[in-house]
Structure formats: structure tokens, C-alpha cells
Amino acid sequence: MIAVKKLVKRFGLKTVLRGLDFEVQEGEFVALLGPNGAGKTTFLRILASLSRPTQGEVRVAGYRLPIHASAVRRNLGVVTHLPLLYGDLTAEENMRFFGRMYGVLDLGQRINEVLDLVGLASRRRDLLRTFSRGMQQRLAIGRAILHDPDVLLFDEPHTGLDQDACDMLDRLLHEVAGQGRTVVMTSHDLARVEDLASRFDVLSRGIISASSSRNGLGKNNLLHFYRQALAG
Amino acid sequence: MDRPSTANHRSSPTARRPSPGFLNAIGAIVWKDLAAELRSRELLSAMLVFALLVILIFNFALELDPLTRRVATPGILWATFTFAGTLGLNRSMAVEKDRGCLDGLLLAPVDRSAIYFGKTISNLAFMLIVEVVVLPVYSVLYNINLFNPGLIAVILLGSVGYVAVGTLLSSMAVQTRTRDVLLPILLFPVVIPILIAAVKASSGFLQGLAVTEVMPYINLLIVYDVIFTAVAYMVFDFVVEE
Numbered sequence: 192m193i194a195v196k197k198l199v200k201r202f203g204l205k206t207v208l209r210g211l212d213f214e215v216q217e218g219e220f221v222a223l224l225g226p227n228g229a230g231k232t233t234f235l236r237i238l239a240s241l242s243r244p245t246q247g248e249v250r251v252a253g254y255r256l257p258i259h260a261s262a263v264r265r266n267l268g269v270v271t272h273l274p275l276l277y278g279d280l281t282a283e284e285n286m287r288f289f290g291r292m293y294g295v296l297d298l299g300q301r302i303n304e305v306l307d308l309v310g311l312a313s314r315r316r317d318l319l320r321t322f323s324r325g326m327q328q329r330l331a332i333g334r335a336i337l338h339d340p341d342v343l344l345f346d347e348p349h350t351g352l353d354q355d356a357c358d359m360l361d362r363l364l365h366e367v368a369g370q371g372r373t374v375v376m377t378s379h380d381l382a383r384v385e386d387l388a389s390r391f392d393v394l395s396r397g398i399i400s401a402s403s404s405r406n407g408l409g410k411n412n413l414l415h416f417y418r419q420a421l422a423g
Numbered sequence: 424m425d426r427p428s429t430a431n432h433r434s435s436p437t438a439r440r441p442s443p444g445f446l447n448a449i450g451a452i453v454w455k456d457l458a459a460e461l462r463s464r465e466l467l468s469a470m471l472v473f474a475l476l477v478i479l480i481f482n483f484a485l486e487l488d489p490l491t492r493r494v495a496t497p498g499i500l501w502a503t504f505t506f507a508g509t510l511g512l513n514r515s516m517a518v519e520k521d522r523g524c525l526d527g528l529l530l531a532p533v534d535r536s537a538i539y540f541g542k543t544i545s546n547l548a549f550m551l552i553v554e555v556v557v558l559p560v561y562s563v564l565y566n567i568n569l570f571n572p573g574l575i576a577v578i579l580l581g582s583v584g585y586v587a588v589g590t591l592l593s594s595m596a597v598q599t600r601t602r603d604v605l606l607p608i609l610l611f612p613v614v615i616p617i618l619i620a621a622v623k624a625s626s627g628f629l630q631g632l633a634v635t636e637v638m639p640y641i642n643l644l645i646v647y648d649v650i651f652t653a654v655a656y657m658v659f660d661f662v663v664e665e
Contacts, residue, residue: 241529243664264532275527277518279459291451292531294443318462327522334527 192217192342192373193238198247200233207233209397210247215390217341220374222388224381224417229394231377235346238375239269252342265293268335268343272350274327275334278320282311282330285319286337293338301337309333309363325356329363336367343367345376349383361387385413393420448533452541457548459518466514470553474507475560482564492565497625500569501618503557504550504582509607511549512589515542516597525597529663539659543590543652550582573628573637580644581621584651588613591655595662620644 195213199206207230215221225231236242238251240260249256252266269275276285283302290298306312309329319327328348335343345364349357357380364387368374378384384391385405391413393401401420408416460466481499485491519525519542528538558578562569589610596606620643627637 239530241526241664261532261534264530267530269526269530271523271526273523273526275523275530277455277459277524278522279463280455284455284458288451288455289527289531291454292443292448292528292533294447294532 192219192252193375194248194250195238196248198234198237198249199245200230200237200242201245207397208237208244211394211398213392213399215373215375217373218371219390220368220388221376221390221392222384223375223377223392223394224379224384224420225377225394226421227379230397231394232346234394235269235344235375235377239267239344240264265338266341268338268340269346270328270331270335270343270348271346272348274319274331276319276327276330279318281316281318282306282322283315285330286333289334290337295338305333305337308336308366310359323356325352325359328352328356328360332360332363332367341372343372343374345374345378347377347379349378349380357383381413381417391416393417395421443531443533445534445537448531448537449541449544452528452538453544453548456515456542456545460549466511466518467549467552469514470507470511470549471556473510474503474553474557477503477506478557478561478564487565489566492567493629494626496561496565496567496569496629497622500557500561500578500625501581501622504554504578505585505611505614505618507553507557508546508550508582508585508589509610511553512546512586512593512610513596513603513606515546515549515590516593517602520597520602525663535660535663536656538663539590539594539655542594543586543655546590547582547586550586551579554578554582567629569629571628573634574625577621577624577628577641577644580641580648581617584617584644584648585614587648587652587655588617591651591659591662594659617644617647620647 193213193215195211198208198211200208211234223231233242237244237249237256240256240263243257251263254262256263280288283306286302286305287298290302295301303312306315309332311326311330311333314322314326319330322330348360348364352360361383376384376388388405390402390404391408392399400423401416403416478499485495487495519528529535558569592609592613593606596602596609599605620640624637624640624644627640
């Protein structure tokens with residue numbers, strides 16, 4: 192579903208990604224781990240077609256970037272630590288706007304389904320800026336799945352959330368990921384991704400320095416695996 | 424608080440992967456901007472208050488006689504529209520930067536020029552609303568009749584060109600930390616031709632010159648509008664992408 196070969200990304204003289212190879216099969220949930228400044232967000236922005244690769248080949252959902260960016264976006268949902276939603280629109284208006292931008296058919300019914308899924312049906316007529324951070328993040332997930340994408344990219348979605356909001360977000364992530372979607376999620380919170388992901392990749396010094404499936408890792412070994420990957 | 428439901432929420436196959444229309448995307452952006460502004464009134468109120476203050480200050484500062492007023496009016500009007508417009512352009516793009524909304528727009532599977540045209544139409548609508556309020560107030564304060572079809576056409580053409588360039592440059596400036604000061608620095612040199620043409624054409628209509636004498640400036644405005652809209656259409660994708 193995602194295939195990346197020898198990806199290089201430079202910002203001026205600074206090289207962030209140095210020939211990165213990465214592959215994700217359909218239905219996999221991959222947690223992308225790494226220290227601050229490792230290039231996780233840069234990598235996800237390239238997968239999301241928000242940034243151009245300097246060199247290398249990137250394919251998402253069978254389409255090559257940046258040539259077929261529009262086709263990729265049609266198959267892609269993105270959630271970041273920012274909600275990417277408008278504070279002066281209601282939850283329903285935000286969904287309606289993004290539904291129109293994605294050309295979602297039968298939009299009214301789809302909005303009802305999504306608001307029901309993210310547990311915000313009763314707040315549909317409330318302005319986004321009156322929502323708590325956790326509710327905004329749930330609506331952001333609603334926005335990301337509104338057009339029913341096959342691939343979901345989550346960039347530090349737990350940032351700024353309290354414990355209860357994180358738990359609720361995890362249930363929602365588990366729910367939307369468990370519907371046959373392919374998911375790549377970056378996070379610093381190893382305990383959280385340990386329960387969600389089926390594979391763990393460590394991005395360090397601009398490449399994937401280690402990779403392991405959940406089965407290959409054993410229980411409670413993620414921290415050890417992560418430290419070893421960074422040390423190596 | 425509602426809990427997330429556990430039902431399967433994949434949509435029916437017919438509802439998936441449709442192609443959003445170009446015009447539909449433009450319409451959605453314009454609707455979104457107008458709906459958000461109708462609720463917050465942040466942008467329009469700032470532009471209107473600023474524009475009215477500028478014409479008030481000019482009125483008291485210059486104490487012009489009737490003849491000089493007629494000569495000075497085009498310059499005062501376009502200075503007012505330019506400064507108020509810059510305020511609006513900055514705010515309009517800042518809204519997109521808050522909460523990462525610009526990324527949300529760029530992730531939509533539409534030609535990115537649809538985003539440019541949507542934002543341009545919204546910005547033009549805000550600028551025209553300000554002009555519709557400023558013109559009668561100016562007429563009363565300066566005792567000059569500004570309801571001249573030629574002048575209104577010039578204001579429309581000048582505003583289109585100003586907003587066409589301004590929307591493009593504000594989408595560049597918004598990516599920087601110094602966006603509030605950067606936009607006027609980038610914008611004003613580029614819009615000098617349109618301001619000169621607009622002031623000259625406005626002056627011509629206010630002084631009752633024949634249309635043939637004003638026509639070169641009108642033509643310059645039209646050419647500027649077409650060229651800069653075309654340039655913005657071609658480069659917007661590159662401007663907003665990292």
C-alpha cells in the first residue's frame with residue numbers, strides 16, 4: 192500500500208532523510224518511532240503530498256508522488272496534533288466543507304455516520320472553538336475518514352491531550368484502523384503505540400534503523416527495542 | 424459526553440473516491456470563508472474600522488478646499504483600499520494557518536488553483552463590501568459625488584488585480600514568522616502599476632474626462648488583472664508546497 196525507495200529530503204544544506212526505504216502492506220498498522228528531529232513529520236508530510244521529495248521514489252495506494260498527488264490525496268486521511276479544522280464553523284459545517292472538498296457523495300448521511308462514530312453527534316451544531324482539545328481531535332479523525340480513505344497517517348495525534356482524552360482517542364484509532372485501513376502513526380508515547388500497532392519502525396539519522404513486528408518483539412519489550420535501535 | 428460508536432463506518436462503495444469538481448471546490452471555500460466571517464466578523468470589522476479611520480484622518484489632516492479635494496480623492500481612496508485590503512489579506516490567510524487549516528485544504532484532492540480562486544473570490548468579496556461602505560461615507564465627509572459608473576468600474580478592476588496578487592503573496596507570507604510585516608513589503612511594489620492606473624483612471628472619471636482619455640489606464644488594469652491571475656494560477660501550487 193505504501194512503498195518508499197531511497198527517499199532523500201533536503202532543506203537547503205540540511206539533509207533530513209538520507210535514502211530511506213519503507214514499505215507497508217495493506218491493512219498494516221505501523222508505528223513510526225524516533226527522537227525529536229529525526230524526520231518523522233517530514234516523512235509523513237511527503238507521504239501526504241504536502242512536501243516534495245528531493246530524490247527517491249514514493250508510492251501511496253499504488254500512485255506515485257508527486258506526479259499523481261491528487262489520486263493519492265483521494266485515498267488518504269491525515270490527522271496531526273493540529274485539528275486542521277475551522278474554529279468559527281460548527282462540527283457539522285466543518286464536515287460539510289471538507290466533504291465538498293473531497294466530493295463525498297450522499298454527504299448528509301456520511302456526516303451523520305462519521306459524527307456518530309466519533310461521538311460528537313449531539314454537538315454537531317456547536318462551534319469547533321467551544322470544543323475541548325480531545326473533542327477537536329476526535330472531530331479531526333472524523334474529517335480524516337469522511338471520504339473513507341484506505342490509508343491513514345497520524346502524526347503525533349496524542350499531543351496535548353489528557354489521559355482520558357488519549358484513552359478515548361486510542362479507542363477511536365483502534366476502531367478506524369480496524370476496518371481494513373492501512374495506518375502509519377508517529378508517536379513518542381511507546382506505551383500507547385504498543386497496544387495499537389502491528390509493526391514498529393524506528394526512524395533515526397534519516398533512515399529506518401530498525402523494524403519489528405509486534406509478534407517478533409514480545410510483550411513489554413518495545414522500550415528495549417527502541418533504545419537498541421537508537422544506540423545502534 | 425458521547426462515546427464513539429462501535430458500528431462499522433466504512434461508507435458504501437458508491438460513495439467512495441468520487442472526483443470533487445473544480446467549481447464545487449471553489450464554491451465550498453467561498454461558502455466556508457463567508458460563513459466563518461459572518462459568525463466572527465473579525466476580518467470585516469477590522470477592515471471597515473481601519474478604512475473609515477483613514478478617510479477620517481485624511482479629512483481632518485488635509486482640510487482641503489473643494490477643488491483640491493476632487494484632485495486628491497483618487498489617491499486618498501486607493502490608499503484607503505490598499506491599506507484596508509492588506510489587513511484583510513493578512514487575516515484571511517492567518518485564519519488558514521491557525522489550527523493547520525491550510526494543510527487541511529492542501530490535502531483535498533482538488534487542483535490547488537481551486538484553493539487560490541476560492542480564496543481570491545472571498546477576499547474580493549470582503550474588499551468590495553468595505554468599498555461599498557467607504558464610498559458613501561467618503562461622499563458625505565468630502566462632499567463629492569462618487570457614484571459614477573466609470574469610477575465604480577475602475578474600483579472593481581483595481582480590486583480584482585489587487586486581490587489576485589495579494590492572495591498569492593499572502594499565501595507565501597503566511598508561511599513565515601514575520602507575515603504581518605512581510606505582506607505589505609512584498610505586495611506594494613508589485614501593485615504599483617495597478618495603483619497608478621487606478622488612481623489615474625479614477626481621477627479621469629472624477630474630473631469628467633472623455634472615456635477615450637481614460638481608456639489606456641482601463642486597458643492597463645484589464646491586462647494587469649489577466650496577467651497576474653494567470654501567473655497566480657500557474658505558480659500557486661509551487662508557492663504553497665514545501
